[in-house]
Amino acid sequence: MDAPLSPVSRSRIDAFVRRHFGVLGSVRLHRLAVGLDLLRAPANVFLSPLLVICRLLAWVLGKLGLRKAARWLGTRRLLMRTTVAARIEADILRDLLGIPLPEHAGGPSREALKQAILSAPHLRNSIGQRATPAAAEAMADRILGALAEYSGTRSAIAEFTTALVMLAVGALVFHSLTPGAISMAPGLAEQVARNSAIADFPLGAWAGGMWYGLFPSGPSHRLVTLTVIALMLAGTVVTTFAGLIADPIQSAMGMHQRRLTRLIDTIEAEIAELPERPFVAREHFLARVFDLWDAAMSLLKVFRG
Template identity: 30%
Template sequence: MNVKQDNLPSERFTDDQINAVIRNAIENGARRYIQGCESRVDDFVRWHYSFQGSLGIHAHAVGWDVIRVPINIIWSLVNIILAFVGMLAGLARLKKLRAWINQIPPGLETDMDRQISWLVVTELLQLPHEHGGKRSEHDALMEEIVKDPSLRLLLDKKLDAFVALSKQPDFEKRLKAKLGEYGATRTASADLAGNAVLLVTSKIATGQAAFGTLGAGTAASAALAHSIAASNFWLGSAIGSYYYALVPVAVSLRLLIAVTALIAVVLALISTFIGILTDPLQAKLGIHQRRLRKLIAAVKDDLLGAESNFELREKYIGRLFDLIDVLTTVGRKM
């Protein structure tokens, strides 16, 4: 609805006209704002997901993130189960159960997640944000809204109404949830890359491809037990190697746990920092750009009052490796 100005002072607008002016200003300003965000995606990816930019982001992972990242990787397995239960709850119309599941966080927030959120909110979305003693007051959305000429006639006397209508309820909460989803996808991508490295190295080292920590730990502990048994064989290690090629060596539970735990620690370190290499590759392939544009589209839906659904299904791909790893390991034991 467009309101004719006719050079009338704001007092001569009716309440309906005032609300229409404010809503039009918000909707038109939000659309211009979203266009501005979309125009910044390529530059944002070029600045922060190049090798040098990714190196700067991953510098924030030095510290407690080395503990948080493996916990998030393990927790993501639980998230798959919760997502499946949530889907069943939706089909069964158990709204309270589904709402409760949706409120469960995707994992621990890492220092690297906080840095990425700071960059996304302050540079890409250009919204006010506070983090770690830093605060940005720049509000590109408000700047676009107040450009509306009809709104300028109302600002002096109707500012309170304008502020109430321009701030969407729970917008900040929904934005934080979307940033959490974006961070969970980055964790899954790093985990997937780490599993790919493990798959190749396990094949080279043990001759047996492992899709995850359990498979790699089983294969490595078996190879180590074989090596120890052969070296201690009473007729010498050469004959021992042939002997134990025919006679399986029993792997102790202690050795299996120790080797698997060591591989898990190494894999966690790789997954934490492998983004330094994979971020530039994903930027080159346009993966980062696609995710950020999905995020902006979801923010647009929130601003315009439409139903938004921001779920990046890439986060489940890494979990497929873990499921395959468990099934493969169990299959070899049967």
């Protein structure tokens, strides 16, 4: 049986986090986001709620004893693989697990990572002890699944960071808690409508300011809708590069280190044929809290209006 990975891999975690998730490392990493990731990252924002629903249904099925269906549903990879995620997965295999991989500008494909795992010299004994080649490939697939789950946390943390940015902007500009585009849109649309009305006032902007200060005019439904769309588009761009803010903060708080330690534990259990220690990204559920908050605040405004 191969020697455990954890003692070696864990000793490399701090250096790995400093190199890849510090300020300079995060800047280097996010250079890869300029390209198709500008489409993939926003798509993941819309796919993430569906992923959470699948995980919740898998949990329910597991409680009902339908373990095979629960496992199938819980292992669905709904998020698109971004170039940034591909690079991180390759860096983890190379730098933390010591699996030989050639340098690749955008990160190798999942198939290339799978072949690298199966041909890694220090995993030869463990792979050889699998009953069949199919069993060895299944092990590699589970390792890749854990890596995909880990890299998928970036999408959830990016959403969370974007919500915090919107919350801060809403508090500073509108003096209101606006955790999302839906709750922020009415205030922004109202400001746009007011400024436009003042500028078009027949007696001049000063008189317009006085008039609309006494007799406010609300934004049209069309303007509110367009504002929601514009904010959502702006939010997707922020989400793509949110790691520039989130990575250094998570590194300083030890969050990256703890998450990577959990990942190493999962991979070690697979290689050493220990009881399963699934890596589950809880961050997706955290991001949904802001969605529920945003929807609740919007409904509250409707009822008040």
